[in-house]
Amino acid sequence: MKNIFTITGLLFTCMLIAQSDKELAETLILKEKIESHLYFLAGDELLGRETGTQEELIAAQYLATQLHSYGVQQIDGADGYFQHVPMIKTIPPSETMLKVNDEQIGKFVAVNGGNINFNGTAVYLNYGLKEDYKDKNVKDKVVYLKGGSETAQSPQQQFQLMEEKRTLAKKMGAKAVVEFLAINPMIWNYIDHTFNETIIALKSDDDEDDNFNYLIALDNGGKTAEKLSSKTNHLAEIKISGSKKEAFNARNVVAMVEGTDPKLKEEFIIYSGHYDHVGVGKPDAAGDSIYNGARDNVVGITTVLSMAENLAKYPTKRSALFILFTGEEKGLLGSSYYVDNPLIPHNKTVFCFNSDNAGYNDTSKVTIIGLGRTSAEQDIKVAASAFGLEAIDDPAPEQNLFDRSDNVHFATIGIPSPTFSMGFTSFSGKLTETYHQPSDNPDTIDYNYLVQFFKSYVLAGRLIANNPNTPFWIAGDKYENAGKELYKK
Structure with a gap:
């Protein structure tokens, strides 16, 4: 009975939407226009729009x-x-060699640093935490470490400790670190x-002069670290050459439309999506x-373009901020x-209405x-229903999708930030056939579905932007407290 009332309520609410508002949401969305965006931005000529390439700059332009x-x-x-986004590209070395006490290590990688040619003394310092440096002289020596700590042994935990270990070793004057x-x-x-x-990473102030080398090596069963722990002083030989760093500016594409309400126009809604992909x-x-x-993510940015075109002609009470992000595929940069x-x-900024897609396997949703x-x-459910679609929540929580798209950075500081995606009921089937595959081409998409999809997004944005109540997190959400702090609630 509850479901009947819910469905009836949605239908009734749809009837109450001002006819002009629904008409405004759909009036500028045409299949031919959608196709032109997708066939250009997802065409072979743009070579997959990888961050830092000329083709990504063409996409940004x-x-x-269009805006x-x-x-x-x-x-x-x-x-x-x-908005220029300073980044740095680290090109891997062409030649690498690591010897520990004259024994060559086969599997290792350089996490930080540049080219190095070292042949000298190394010191074993257990886990390489603060207490391990007591009464130890590591100046101009290589430091050998065991991965993680007594209580941090999962791969994720070991990686989380690396920055602390790197900072300590550098402060104490070490030449380099090798962690097993x-x-x-x-x-x-x-x-x-x-x-x-x-x-590719965001450029920081110390990128130019921080050549401190941090290497990690695979230690099957912990045997190498165990052998090293029998004494303090050892030998190390490290050769790394051909590594290069190149600074460049990528681009976020940004624009705005001022709202019409004297008070509500001070509140902004972000409409966002990323336009980069993974290249060749x-x-x-x-x-x-x-x-x-x-699909990933020309559909998402065309969603935002549809919103921008609509609001430029028919503004809402709240103001709109459009952001098309670079570097999402490189780590939400x-x-x-x-x-x-x-x-x-x-x-x-009271809401971030992100649009990102892996693919779809249900065109009714x-x-x-x-x-x-x-x-x-x-508002989102009503908008979808108005165009014959059903709005559903995340059907694949095991994929942790909320935290894998650009919206999560806004959520972390307290801004309500859902992501609007094409319909899927599981992270499988047709979705995974095209996700991060060369087959994700513009000629394989259902454009009749996209028309309804875009109309739903635009109407949802209009309803949220005109709603007298400012959107916020549901009570108890993990980001609710951050939102209360941000907005002084």
């Missing part, structure tokens, strides 16, 4: 041109429609792959090596930079990651 054509406003503090990790070889294969590829990689069975990323360098104060976590739930 295309997005800025300009809609008549949205530039933001103070931006360079036109761009007793972890599953399958996990090591992932680590090895990660650090032997080009790494391993060919599939058909020989295709371009990871076009039509563009959104991280924006949160640390906001163009609109965070306490004036829209899936909102975090749907039930904010007071905007009803």
